[in-house]
Amino acid sequence: MPPTVLAAPANPEAVTAPSTQTPRNAPTTPPDPKRVPNNATAIDATDAPIFRRHAPDTGTNPLDRPHALLQAGRFDEAxxxxxxxxxxxxHNPDALTALGLLAARRGEMERAAALYGRALIADPRHGPALAGLTGLQGEHEAIGESRLKALLTGDPGNAALHFALGNLLAGQQRWGEAQQAFFAAHSAAPDNPDALYNLAVALDRLHRPPLAARYYRLALDAAHERPAGFDTRLAQARLEALAPTAPGAATP
Structure with a gap:
């Protein structure tokens, strides 16, 4: 399944009016994508973070090859x-979650939900499975905001859980809180294009055109390095619509 990405506003006038509301955690400068740590957890190109490695530490991990294929977009082989x-x-939750992602990409939502469910039976705190299940249409209520927040209390650096919470809050039009969740997901996954893009959309909805433009640009730059779930043409169009109101915002 492509990542659960938000729809960028289509009407520039609808979102560029001045606003006195400033999100508490809104970043004031864009991150430098060149300074992403090599071991940063990243939301996977197809929807979830790099899967937790449950295999014994024997020097090799059977998940390495399929995960590399997944990131490369070689979905059938993966x-x-x-x-x-x-x-x-x-009962391997990582492999079950990956199969759920791939099933959802094909539109097989019931099968995807079943696979995520199997992963959660094996590991009830598995962030990628929770994020995938939350991203399925109609599943927001099944996961619940309280459950996501409770899991984040014990695992505050989990990019998938922050991303899932941001999507849930965005679906409720709670843009200030969604922005904070997407920023947390981006902080945990600095080079992920979909976390950057959803953060840009949230900032856009909060009438923060300079910051929104910066993060649309960073999302587009990141999408050159790895597959993204959002439509880059629409993101580019939105960036160009915002550019007149945000001088210099397109340049990190």
Whole structure:
């Protein structure tokens, strides 16, 4: 499934009016994508963070190859590799979650939900499975804001949980809180294009055109390095619409 990305506002006049509301955690300067730590947790190109590694530390991990295929967009090969893992380890939450993501990409939402559910039976705190399930249409109520926040209390650096919470809050038009959640997801996953894009949309909805433009640009730059779930053409159009009201914002 492509990441749960938000719809950028289509009407510039609807979102560029001055506002006195400043999100408490809104960043004032864009991050430098060149300074992303090599070990940063990242929301995966297809929807979830790099999967937790449950395999024993034997020097090699069977999840490495399918995950590399997934990030490279070689979805058929990745699915075959994840299926092979599940065949020998039916309760592997990482492989089950990945198969859920791939099923959702094909529009098989019921199968995706079942796979996420199996992953959560194996590991009730599995952030990627929770994020994937939250992203399915109609599943926001099933996960619940309180549950996501409770899980974040014990795992505050989990990018997937912050991303899922941001999507839930955005769906309720709670843009200030959604912005904070997306910024937290971006902080945990600095090079992820979808976290950057959703942050840009939230800032856009909060009438913060200079910051929104900066993060649209950073999202587009990040999308050159790894697959993204948002439509880059629409993001570019929105950036160009905001540019006149945000001088210099397109340049990090």
């Amino acid at each position: 699915e075959q590799a994840y299926r092979a893992i599940v065949h020998t380890d039916p």
